[in-house]
Amino acid sequence: MTSLTQQLTAIAAEAFQAQGLDPAFGQVIISGRPDLAQFQCNGALAAAKAAKQNPRAIAEKVAEALRGNPVFRDISLAGPGFINLSVTDAFLAGAMNRIAGDPRLGQPVKAKPEMVVLDYGGPNIAKPMHVGHLRAAIIGDALRRIFKFVGDETVGDVHMGDWGLQMGMLISELEIRRPDLPYFDAGFAGPYPAESPVTLAELEEMYPKASGDCKADPARLERARLATAELQEGRPGYRAVWQHFFDISVEAMKRDYGNLGVHFDLWKGEACVNDLIPPMVEDMKKRGIAIEDKGALIIPVKEESDKMDIPPLILIKSDGAAMYGTTDLATIVDRVNCQNPDRSIYVVDHRQGLHFVQVFRAAIKAGINGKGTLFHLGYGTMNGTDGKPFKTRAGGVMRLDDLIQMISGEALKKLTEHGLGGDYSEAERADIARKVGVAALKFADLSNNPIANYVFDLDRFSRFEGKTGPYLLYAAVRVKSLLRKAAAQGDKPGSILAPEEGERDLMLMLGQMPNAINDAYGELAPNRIADFAFNLAQVFSTYYNAFHILSEKDAAIRASRLALAELVLKELELCLDLLGIATPERM
RNA sequence: GACCCCGUAGCUCAGCUGGAUAGAGCAAUUGCCUUCUAAGCAAUAGGUCGCAGGUUCGAAUCCUGCCGGGGUCGCCA
Structure with missing residues (x-):
């Protein structure tokens, strides 16, 4: 199972090969001129250049070969050698039914899976997560999901900053504040307390203090260095403190990443590889690499x-x-x-x-x-509306949980403004608001090219009109509601019939999803999927306005439209899931 | 200074392994809620694709130079 264009490419490739030309020229794409055809193949132009022949003549020969294939309703030539192709309605309907019946919605499983490790974390112990961690998490987690779906084995590693001088600073800071703790008693024999000596809030307050003191006072810095060295050599009390710091920090990280819907398979950090360093360095030295x-x-x-x-x-x-x-x-x-x-x-x-x-x-x-x-x-850097790296109004770094809370709060406000979910429970409304907020945040990020800098504009993101995450959720939820109502009146999705006038655009779009996923996979560009999802939602909204489903009198047509709607929902939810965006049941 | 990235509609951005008339969204104007969620749909308007050359039948896309913005350049991460 593949996309429509991939299926047609296979057919065209054969036609090129039959003319003694490279089958790679058979690339079929969605037509740039939908007024002329559904698909096009430009391979004759490239083939002509390579073979030093007349492009029009090659196109004619290939078109002739294609005419034998019953999937085409129309084949024509245009311009210097474009081959315009349109498929029969029966072919389209057949393709739709196959996709609808495929749990992977037409996306083939990769033949040779690879093991892929993705590193998209980098949060630090004792430092609150901030917006600087946002893009890595959003893009990396989306890539992990995409790679996994395509068929690779994936491992997402959070790769924490949990080692080094910063830890020495913190440990020495605690020792200065509370020298009486058993962790700092070299003669202490018994088991250390299970409870952390500090809270998360205290830990977060300690770091900037320690860091500032070390900067100002060389003796203080020396003390941190010494603590770092002793920690790395394994002083038990220090290790125990480190473990407490680690545990409460990881708990906070898991909460923050959890709120974002970002998953990691591994919670490793720099400390995990500490013991690998000396032999590695020794080996590199011995071999003259270092x-x-x-x-x-x-x-x-x-x-x-x-x-x-x-x-x-x-x-x-x-x-x-x-x-x-x-x-x-x-x-x-x-x-x-x-x-x-x-x-x-x-x-x-x-x-x-x-x-x-x-x-x-x-x-x-x-x-x-x-x-x-x-x-x-x-x-790229996440900038504020002034074009400079994003900061809070006070000029500081915005904490991730503040950001999520802010955007969820905005979502809740919008829900209320639109009179949505007034009769839902408080808990459901909060859940919807969080999903809508996170969708706004992630979709805005993922619809950009990862390499480019982008402007984080809370006001713009909070307006839920247009090309936004909330629009996509809205589109998906509307279909869910439609399907529930259909079920209530005893209707079920059925076989998809040959398209009516106005239905083809939707079918062509539904048949394109694997292209978007493959592009996203190949180019490490989740925005390909974001674009596709938005286009699909738009085409469906148009369809939804033009074709009334539940009131359609003909049962077979009703079932067919319902099946199309259900397929739209499946593709939308899959795309959103690949972007790490969760869809509520209703909103 | 060297190197890297970016420059596309008033704003925010897609498109870049060369293809027909450069696309969205926002903002603007005009319609559509007594039928499935109007966070929606339909329509109008908006462009020397930074500038100048080059390669090509064909360039937003490839090459060269320039201009503007951002970034990086040995003991921080």
Whole structure:
């Protein structure tokens, strides 16, 4: 099972091959001139160039070969060699019934699944999650869902910042505040308390304080360094404190990601790979991959063909500490050990592009990456309406939970304004508001190209008209309501009949979904699916206005329209699910 | 300074492995709720695709140069 254009491409490819031409020229696409035809094939033009022949003549020969195929209602030539194609209504109806009967809605399962590790987290212990984590989460989780649906094995790793100097700062901060705690008593033998000595709020307050003090006071910084070193060497009391910090932070992260509907398979962090670093570094040193330079241990990654000077990756600083590039390399080792991925995709802010060039080159140079490829999907900055990186009105960084609360609150306001759900329970209204809010947020992000910067405009996102997540939810929910009403009057979706005048556009759209999914998959561009979903919702809204379903007198036609509506719903929900957007039952 | 990304309608953005007349949404104007949720639908208007060259039968798309905006460039992450 494939999309309509893929099916027609297979037919056209054969026709090209029969003329002794490369079947790759048989690419069939949706027509750019729907007034002339449903589909088109431009392959004759490219084939003519390659074979140095007249394009019109090639097009004529291919068209002649295609005329033998009964799926076509009309085949004509236009311009320098466009082949315009339209299919029969019977073919369209047959295709619709097949898709409707396919649990995957026409999307084939990938023949050779790959193991794909996606890295789209990066939250830090003790620091509240903020809008900076938003894009990675939204884009990465969507990609994970898309890859999984297409047929790959996927592992999403949150890859927390839970190690290093920041942890030493926090531990020493606690020790300064409460030196009497058993964690800091070197002679303490008994089991440490199960309860955390600090709350999340306290932890979040401690970090900026400690960080500021360390910046201002070298002695304070030295104390943090020492704590870091002792932590890494395994001092039991410090490890126990670290575990508390980790646990309460992870709990908060899981809540935030959960509210966003973002899933991770692995909750690993930098600490997990700490023990892999010394042997890795030792090995790289021994093999001459890493060399000493200015007191540091570096891996040169410069290449002849570089247009600019690529600085080396610094493995060990001159003070003996590891860097985040070191941790990233150790993480690659860990992933090869655990998942042995065919692909690793890092969904990280594009400003870290150079860092990943260094890490990837170092990994390849050291031969630690196993069989896989490494790819950095750098997404653009989320800016405010002033074009500068998004900030709160006070100029600070906005917390993720504040943001979600804000947009859910806005959604609730809109629901009330439109008099929707007045008779629903408080809990259901809150659930709907959260879904609508998250849909607004995610869809706005995912309908942009990941690479480009984008403007986060709460006012614009909160207006739920137009090309927005809420519009899509609205479209889906309307169909759900329709199906419920149909069931109540005893109607069931049936066999899809040959299209009436005005029904073809909807069918053509329904037959296109695999193209959108394949494009999104191939280009790592969820916006392909977002675009498709919006187009489908629009075409259906038009249809919904023009064709009344429940009041149709002919039972067979009623059942056919109902089946189309149900198929629209299935495709919409699938697309939304691939974008990580949940659809409420009603709104 | 070098390198990377971006520049498309008043605004926010799709489209970029070359194809016919460059698409959406918002904002503007005009219609449509005694039939399935009007967060909707129909219609009108809005463009030197940053500029200048080049390649091609054909360029928003590929190449070169320039202009404007953003980013990155050895011991932070």
